[in-house]
Every structure is written in structure tokens, then in C-alpha cells.
Amino acid sequence: MSKKSSLLSDGMVNRTVSEQNIKESILHHLRYSLVHLPEQATPRDWWLALSLAIRDRITDDMSDTQIVHNRDNVRRVYYLSMEYLMGRMLINNAHNIGVYDDAKQAIEELGLDWEQICDEEMDMGLGNGGLGRLAACFLDSLATLDLPAIGYGIYYEFGLFKQEFQQGKQVEHPDTWLKYGTPWDIIRPEYSQTIQYYGRVETVFDSAGNARPVWVDTRSVMGVPFDIPVAGYDTKTVNFLRLWSSHSTEDFDLEEFNKGDYVEAVRSKAMGETISKVLYPNDQNANGKELRLVQQYFFVACSLADILRRFEKMNSNWTSLPEKATIQLNDTHPAIAIAELTRILLDDKHLDWDTTWDIVTRTFAYTNHTLLPEALEKWSVGLFEKVLPRHLQLIYEINHRFMGEVAQHWPGRNDILQALSIIEEGDHKMIRMAHLAVIGSHTVNGVAALHSQLLKTDLFPHFDQFYPGKFTNKTNGITPRRWLLNCNPGLVDLFKQYGINSEWPKHLEHLRKLENFLDDTVFLDAFMAVKHQNKVQLAAIIQKECGIEVDPSALFDVQIKRLHEYKRQHLTLLNILTLYRRVLNNPDMNMVPRVFIFGAKAAPGYALAKNIIYAINAVAEVINNDPRTQGKLKVAFLPNYRVSLASHIIPAADLSEQISTAGKEASGTGNMKLALNGALTIGTMDGANVEILEEVGPDNIFIFGLNVDQVQDLDRSGYNPHHYYHQDSELKAALDWLCSGHFSPHNSHAFDDIRYSLLDGGDPYKVMADYRAYMDCQQRVSDAYQDRPRWARMAVINTARMGKFSSDRTIQEYADEIWKLPAHSV
Template identity: 45%
Template structure:
């Protein structure tokens, strides 16, 4: 059924074969899988591979989503309910089969149905590709939000790009990261519905003509020199209990003409495909390197491509039901997930002014009332800016609109009495200082939105004080906080069924619907029987992770050791190198004092470095060099192991997080906007060691000081150090332990094949320690020894672990989405059951 057919369908319209698709008994499911195997996959049982069985199962599950999907669409359309459009360059959705089975309540029935066919459901789980549509926290947050919007029956579309390869597949060779295509679509995607009939022309380049009108201001028409088609692919997103289903619509780039036939017939077979290759490059890879001008242009093309297609789509949908766009803010809320889709502000103005001939002032009022903007970073390099010459060449009409938006914005401020040149320069969309004018996309998103939110209490306060200080002073009511959350369905029920079963036994099945009921676990935290059950479940999870570690790295780990986990994108501000320096210090201490009762520990790292980020890739190499040295040293006697797990993704996180004892959240204070890995790990009973950064602050407030390890400089102290100087020489001189570690790394103790490999790395830390690794080292080392002491007190440790699980119910993405719905989008949510 096409989108247009769905638009026309009224409430109560039955889908064909609904009676064949709704059965949920074991026999119904078994029959459905066999039917799909025969008629959709085209295989018989004896000939079917595990992949064939996965496809048949996925398609059978998908059938059971479709009716709810169509019902949800019809109900929204018939009732004229306001829709949310969540625009994100990333949706790190991971594998979807268990997500769908869990939310439909079919996991046990499907497991039994497949078992009767000699097929293991958990084996099929490993066959499913991990959708490579995101990089890290930003994309995983978007996935959690989509699931929570469906759970709360918020009518929503997610809009993004259908990356053919997505983020790269990380392979570690000789300790170095290497990048390979992540071709997750090579065997097809059974969850998506191709919509070739839904395609929009997206223009680039060309020129703008001024067209006179009989009365009023002239019109402007853009004549692009290049056109790319955006083709829709829809994935249904089912909410908890299957009561509501939303749509994730991803755009794939397609050339208008597949090849130049004249060139092909003349023998230029490669040149005949050039336009197609250029067009389809837009949806080939997530985050292509922007180290070259061509890479920068491709990123901007990606961002405009999906923003423009999404706006055309939602405007089409709106005008199909309503005769005007004047009521757009009443019927649509568009949320910009970071600055990547910020060009949508300008594109909507172009649609309203150029295509709908709406007066500028009214168009701007509608635009501001429709958009909301979520900021995810305070790091200057992550707040996007684009060179004006690139924008003028690629999007000439949009650059005209940006100039006019900026001029009217500054004129309004001057008319209101703002004459401070520095303030006006600060809040201007156009920036100087890079050797060329650049467009500040964060400022554009701020000015073009009626609400701007941070993602943790600390981050939001710092937004007001730093990157948006002057804008906040001028528009004090726009910034608000929406602390991030995670979907417990994925990160507890699916990822950790053993712990989930214990929680249901202790707290009752209602805990699956209401995360606040986790608080009841606190009353049982000291119960030795409960501690023993949770400890046993954790050990089983550690055994499972140990098998993965052995298979992928060859390292054998002790499940009774403390599993110390740092899993996140590799970046200097996240400070994996602080963890590694402490690891070296611990290694030195174990060898120097072998008589001490050292708590056995396994340090587990995972994460990807951006392909062009040399220092981050060097940190990965250091992790592998340190791991090789320590793991091969018999004098350590197994008390310390170090592991770097390659190709970190959602599926690997689902195995690591339930096995974690200690959660490393050690970013430089004031630089991590929120974090969501910290929430997932705490939910699964890991204790946090971290700085007062991002959502760590709020986790500390909820779990209590006795159940978390906080160390290091505060955000205010970090800011002061940045003002007074970042040389670390005095700090290193005052810490013999740190000096010894840095000397070992610098001199080649861990890199005997290249003794100078880390010399410049250590030199940079000494001369300009921007991320204050050395400043926090001694406090971090001391905090780790407190971890050791608590680990040796078994009852105390497991009490703290249980308290972490009990106290983090507030960090549900359902709570976060409820706040967005109330404070930003003005849409109702489903009442709690």
C-alpha cells in the first residue's frame, strides 16, 4: 500500500489478509515463518541457510507490525493530530528483530515456534546485520527517541539518510585502526519498505533569477544546475506492547538518468556513469572525511539533500489535508537533532517565500514556530560552520536567504537598542576569523527555532554561559533543558534478560511498563539472597562476553575479575588515554609490589576514531600496544588484562554493558554534553567512575555519593585552567607516578618496534594539555584504588550495584520524550497504563 493509498484509507479500513497476519500463537508463528520461507525467500526447509531462516522470521514479524502501523497512520490522519518530524543525520538503530519481538510480546512464542523447526532464535539474532546508520551517542539517542515516541503514541516521522555503507567497519591490524566499508545492505533489509513512487528532486548549484511582480516585492527563482532524486525507504518503528507504530523514513540518492547513453555508446563506459556516481555518493557513507574540499562539499550535499527531501515530504503531506501552510506550526513540529539539519530552516523559508509566495515576515514567524533545535556539543570544532563561497556555489538561493535573515535579525537588535559591536558580531550568522567568511549553523538553528535545548542540566547551563551566551541574553526564554534518556526495552529487557527476570520477580511485572518502580529495589539492596542472584546473573554475562573477547582478540579473561569498561567514540576529550596512563601506572605498581592484594581487573576498550583524526587513531594504537605488553607479561600473573574490542556497534554494546562492573565516564568536565552510555551501564548495575560532566552530575544526584566514584576538576576549574595556561610541566614534576608513566610511554617501553611512536604524543600532553589529562591523573588513580577496595568487599559492592539499578529509572527516554512533547512540541502523549 503506497503513502497515497494510506492517506486515502479511513479508520476501520482492513488490510488484505489481515486475518492471516494477526496470529500470535506458536502454531500461527510457525506457519507464518514457513510460508515466508517458501513464498518470500523461495527456499525449502532442507535447503534453508541460517540467513534464509532469519529473513523468513523477520518478514513474519514484520507482517505483525504492519496492521498497527497502518492503524496508527489512519488514526493520526483522521484526527488531524499534530505530527513530530525528527530530523537527524544519524539513526543508530542496530538490529531490529529482537526489538520488534520484545515490543510485540512475541519473543517466547517465536523461540518455541522456531525450536519446533530445529532453528535457534538466538542464532538468528547473530545473523542479522547491524544497521550502520550512526556513529555513537547522537544516533543511538535518535533511535531511543523514535522508540519512545511510538511507545507514548506521539505521531512521528524520523527523517534521515539510508546510508548504503554507513559508518566504516573497523578492523585493527597490528594495533592500528583501518577502515573498510560496512556493507550492511548487501543481503537486503527485510524491515524496510521501498517507496520508489515517493521521490523528490533536490537541486544543487545553478543561479537565481529575480522576477518582477505586478505589485509588491520581486520574486526569486532558483535554477539548479544539478538535480538528484531522493527516494524514500520506510521502516516501521513499533512501540512497547505494539499499541502504536511510527515511521522512520530514510532517503536514498539516485541520479535522474542512470547513465549517459551517448557516452556509453561511444565507448566511454566509465564516463557515462560519472553523473550517477556523483549523485549516489550522497547516500554512500556516513560522515565522509571532510579533510579535503571535496569531502566538505559532500557533507554539505548530504545535509541539504535529506533536509530538503524531508521538508518537501512533510509539506506535501500537510497540503494534502489542509489548503494552506499558515497553520503549519499547529500541525507539525520539526526537531533538529544537532546542527546537521539546520539548513532546513533556510529551506523552509525558500518553500514559503519562493514557492508559496508568502510574505517574508509571516514566513519567518511560521518557521520559528515550527522548528526546535537540540544542541549536543560545546566543542567549537563540532559546531558546524560552512565556508560562504561553498554555500554560494552549492546553494545560491539559500545563501541569499541567510544573508537576509541575518540582516533583519541584526537590524531588529539595533532597533531595540543593542549597539555593542562585539555582541552583534557574536550573534551574527556570518562569522569572520577563519581567513574567509563562514556560516555558523548553530547560530542559524538558534535564531530559526522557538526552543533550543541542551541534553543535561550541566550542559544546558554551560550553553547559556558559553557558546550561546549573547544569544541567551537577547532571547532568555528560548533555552531549556531536556536531559537525555535511554529506552529500557532495548537496554534492559533485551540486553539483559537475566537481570530483567530478577527485577520482575522482586518488583512485579509492572516494572516493565513503569521504570519508576525500579526504586522499590533499593529496599532490597542489602539482601544477601538478592545480591547472590544478581552476582550470578552478572557472572553469566561476563562469561558470555569473555567468549566474544577470546574469539575476536585471542585474550582469555577471568569472569571473576572486575570488568572495567570504556566504550565510546575515541576522542581526546573522552580521555581514553587517561585510562591507559592509569593502566600503565597500575601495571607498574603490580610488578613493584607483588605481595599486595591486588583486585583482579580486566580493562575493556571499544570505539571508533574518525578516519582523519590522527591522535584518536594513535590512542587506539596505544591501547593495543599496552594490551600486548601487559597481557604477555607473566609477572602480572593474570591480575590485569587489557582488551581492545574492534568494530564497536550497538550489538556489541548489548553484550558488553550487561557484563560491566565499572563504567568509565571520565571526559574533561564541561565537554561531554550528556552521555547515554553512562545511563545504560548504571541501569545494568555498573558503578560509575567519572568526572562531574554531562549527565554524570544527575546520575550522582540520583544514585547517591556512596554509589559512584567522582574525581577530578569541575567544569569551572577546567575553564579557569584554560584561562591561566595549559602547560603540564609543573603537574608532571609534582607527580612521580605520572612522570614515570609518561617516560615509559615516551621512551618506547610499549612500542619497542618504534621507540619514538609516542614521543610527540607525550610532548603535546606536557606542553599544552588542553583536555587536562595530567591535571586529573592523580585523582583518577586514587579513585581507582577506592574501586579496588570496594570490590574486595563483596557485600558492599553488590549493594552499590543494586542501588545503581534502583535509582536510574528517571533516565528513561519515555520521560525525556514526555518533556519534549509538553515543553517544545505541544503534542499529547499516551496516558501511562
């Protein structure tokens, strides 16, 4: 049926027809938007036409949402994040607005392959890992819960990087996801913002002789916003993600161009556009550090200008800003927003300090995502003075006033003053952005119960004492739409067959009904049949991407996440080497066949992480070509890990590796996604693993290793990794073998850095200490996998009991307890 609409007096569209003719819309866009006839169209053309047809339906609701929110002058949450790992949008959007079945049927009626068309979409690569994917899940939940919200970030022309392996080593290539544009963005040039940076501060006097600082001789850059609609599931609310693209405020210099100096003619234009060019420039050098600081200020300044523009349209009293806008800082990257809002209210709006600081501290809230000191951002005072001289003055003033309060609270305690100061003293003074975020926010939250407790006891103990009640917990979550409904259709169909109602994507706790079938062997067999079919599909991807043939009946042991020492992919490598030795030395041993599957990118400047990737690939090359394993052991490292690849790996996983050193992983969300899809977790008592254990029970998860207190006790007592190395013959043999040159015949010292880190380097992440407990736990995994009915029952329990880990629950807690944000239906 054709769409019937009527325009209401307030501009809202009233839709009265329930079913949309998707096929007609696709053909319309193919002809009039893309100027193609069906017989000429490529798969990408069909994908674009389909996406535009879906977008038409989303933008209607987006317009209505903004009309209602603006008309009612609602309170909004503004989510500031450097990353949004959105992945592909088509299938998610089709599900959320309820046209997935119609769209699929339309494509098939046009004689096209649905999966082939959907595979034309490139991942929207605006993030690195868990931080960016969490932000994407939160946007989905905000819209689903009818909460007025806008996300802000950067419209990176190039994502993190495209990963390739050459002779087993990671090689980075530009992620050209935006090369041919995307159907999902909407350019909003009318809301462009021009911001200033660099320059100097001078003191000027008004006619009454009063001095005030003025930021002068600045450079400018323009931020042009692109909006990505974010549709809620089973609701009319469509919020949006506003991403800023940097543009020079000057075009090329025509005079220089006419002289023939072409490079100089476009220099300022190129410099302006560099800011939003690439996600996370390598900050191992001074230029990279400077660009990263400029990036952070660019998106924060543009976003705040946009927030205040929206506020001023409907409000005139600045003290009411916290009543209309609550701003969430996603980690320390946007923490400069505290100084920027202070500058605007003081310098541009001419409010006094006390009023300004009261507004600022009632507006911001801060989410901490890490306990690792190196991940808590610090900037040198010299760099800050160069790029943001006025903000440096304000940070010193904020710190001066705060230090006065601390001195009154703890008289004579210079040690506490040093611990809490925003300015870290030393040979090179540094600005602690996490401290600025804590001081300038009304609430600080961690992202798992254990993490939030460690924030108070280990990372910020004096802040917690000074600000009683400021620190709280909001355990992370994942959207069940993306991470079950979209990526595991076989399991969704099984739910339908067994009467699990359609409410579960919005109320994940409804999956507890699956426990009614724990003694139903037919259901358990069907559940595992779905898992097997997902493994068949992943096996085909492994064959295509890696050239490795794997057996879908083997145990699929999966470790997918950022490559970092604390996540301990090298502990899994030691397990692989140990199993390999066992198979070779005892060919008749009863061993559960395993396929170890990795997906991970290492930061370009993180040499040891890249060496671990090389080591895994080098070991895999030998094992996968050794007939003596009799197919009992395979290793596949899938290149270019991303959201769309994860959506194939996660439903196929049997075992989920969550083996970070206790006290190092803030939360984890991969653990939730894998468990929701029926994978069993092997993990430490770290991050959200603790809460997953509480939900599924100790009989349905494999926990091993040191806990946080034991890790700290080892550090205090003088940890010696050599002790474990010499005490455990299998551990010693595995590490010696890795570093013997057997797996790197052209360079016998290729993996010396790994050996050094684990032994003489002090093994900071306790790989050696946890090795034996890990190996013993892996044996328990093998024993359980051989008992197929038991394994099936455990897998179903994991899927059934993940209700707590819906991002809808997380966001509702933020809305109720931090943002005080009511829902506002359209």
C-alpha cells in the same frame, strides 16, 4: 491459531486473536518469500523468514496507525537527524509487539538455535555514536507513548566504517550492512522527491515590473524513501523512520555508451547516487566538505518536501503549518532546514517575509549536543554560494534583519553584533549553523542540566539574554527495552522471581522496588551471579575477537564510546601503565585483578585519536603476554564497536568509565545504560554524571577530579601540564615509559604525538591535572570491590534508581513542554 482479521469500513484491520502462529509464518516466508525448503535453508534464511514473520505483525499496526493519524489530521513531530544508530531490529521488535517468547519457542521447535539465528542480523549502521543511538531511543519512546511522529534521515548504503586492527592500528573498511538488503525496509517510490542544488540566482520581473529572485541552472537529484517501521512497546502504535536514498534523475547516456565511453555514460548517475553512499565522508578535504553539505541539504530538502506534501493533503492555510507540524533539529546537521522552509514559503508559495518568518520560527526547535567549538558546524560562504546560492541569499537576509534587532537591543555594541551574527567575519567568511538554528527556532534545549546551564552561561550567553526563556533543558534518556529487557535476560528473569511486575519496561521507576531487597543476601548473591554469567559470556567474546583469555571473577573496567581526547581514553591508559609498573615492582602487592575493556572508533581523519588506539593496543600486547602480572592485569580492545557488541559488554561491566573533562561532555547515554545494568560509575562532574550522582547518592558512585569552575580557573590562570608531570613521579614514569619505545620497539617515536599533546601541546583536556585524583579514586574502587556485599548493594541501587533516565521521560518532557504534542492512541 491462524490469524483472523476483518476489514473495517475505514480500512483498519481488527485483530481478534491474541496468539499468532509464528512457526507457520516462518515456514510460509521460507517457502514463498525466500523460495527455500527447510532442509536447504541456511541460518541466514531462517533469520530472514523469522524477521519477515515479525514484520507482518508490525506492518498491520503500522497501517492502522497511519490510517488513524491521517483520518484525524493529527499534529505530528518530525525528527530530523543525520544519524540513527538502530543496531539489530529483530529482538527489539519481537519484545515490543509481545511475541518474543512465541518466536523463540517457534525457532526452537524447528530445531534451531535462537542465538545463532539472531546473530545472523547485521547492525543497521546508520550512525556514529551517542547522537545516533539517542535518536533511535527517541523513536522507540515516541511510539511507546503513542505520540504521532516520523523520523527523517539518510539511507546510507555504507555505515560509518567497519573497524579492524592491524598491528594494533585502526584500519577502516566499508560497512556493507546493506549488501544483501534488509527485511525491515519498505520502499515508497510513490513518495520520491526531486530536489535542486548548485546553479545560480538571477532576478526576473513579472508583468507588473516587480522583481523576484529565481534559482536557475541547477542540478537535480531524486530522493527515494525507504521506511523502517518503529513499533512501540505494549501498544498498537507503529510510527516509522523515513530514510532517503539518492538516485540520479538521469539514466546513463545511451549515446555516450554506444560510442564506447562507458565511464562518461554513467557519470551523472554515479554522482547522484554518491550522496547517500556513506555516513560522514572525510571532511578533511574540499571534496569531502562539499559532499557533506550536499548530504545535509539532500535529506533536509527531501524531508521538508514530504512534510509539506502531507500537510497540503489536509490543510490549505499555510499559517496553520506550526499547528500541524513541529520539526526537531537533532544538532546542527539539519539546520539548513530553516533556510529551506523559508525558501519554499517565499519562492514557491509566494508568502511575504513576515508571514514566512513567523511560520518558520513557530515550526522549528533545536537540540544542541555539544559545547566543543569544533563540533559546532560552520560552512565557508564560498562553498555555500557554490552549492546553495539561493539559501545563502536568504541566510544573509535572515542575518540582516536579526542584526537590526540586536543593534536596537544593544546600541553601539559591535562586539555583541559580531558574537551573534550568523556570518563569522575573517579571512574566510563562515556561516555559523548553530546561530542559524538558535535564531530560527522557538526553543533551544541542552541534553543535561549542566550542559544546558553552560549553553546559557558559556556558549550562547548573549542569545540567552536576547531570547529570555528560549533555552531549556531536556536530560537525555535511554530506552529500557533495548538496554535491559533485550540485552540482559538473566536480570529480567531475576526481577520476575522477586515479583518485580512486568510494568517496568514502560515505567522504569518501578525498579525502585529492588531496594526492598538491599538487605536480602540471597537476592544480592543472585544479582551478582547474573553479572558473573554475563561476564562469562563476554569473556568468550573477548577470547574469540581478541585471542585474550580473561578471568570473569576479575573486575571488568569498561570504557566504550567514541574515541576522542575529551573522553580521555588516554587517562585510562596512564592508569593501566601505572598499575602495570606497580605489579612489576611489587609482585606481592594486594591488587584486585582487573580487565580493562575498550570499545571505540576514531574518526578516519583524527590522527591523535587513532594514535591513542594504537597505544592502548601496543600496551595491551605487552601486558597480556607478561607472566609477571600473574593474571592481575589484562587489557582488551574489542574491534568494531557497535550496538550489538555493546549489548554484550554493558550487562557484563562492573565499572563504567565516564571520565570526560568537566564541561566537555554534553550528557552521555552510555553512563545510563551501564548503571541501569548494575555497573558502578567512575566519573567526573560532567554531563549527566551530575544527575546520576543525585539519583544514586554519593556512596554509590565514584566521583573525582576538577569540576567545571576549576577547569575554567586553570585556563584563566595559565595551565601548565609540566607542573603536574614533574610533581608526580608515577605520572612521569608512566608517560616516559609509554614514549620510550618499550611498547613500540620498531618505532621509538610512535607515541610522541600523545606526549606532545599532554605536555608541550598544552594538555587541552586536563589529563595531567586529573591524573592523581583519578588514581586515588580508582583505589577507592578497588577497596569497594573487595567488599563483595557492599559492591552488590551499590550495584543494585544503581539499577533501581535509573528511572529518571528512561527516554520515555525525556520524550514526554519534549512532548509537553516543547512540541505541545498530545498522545493519539490507535
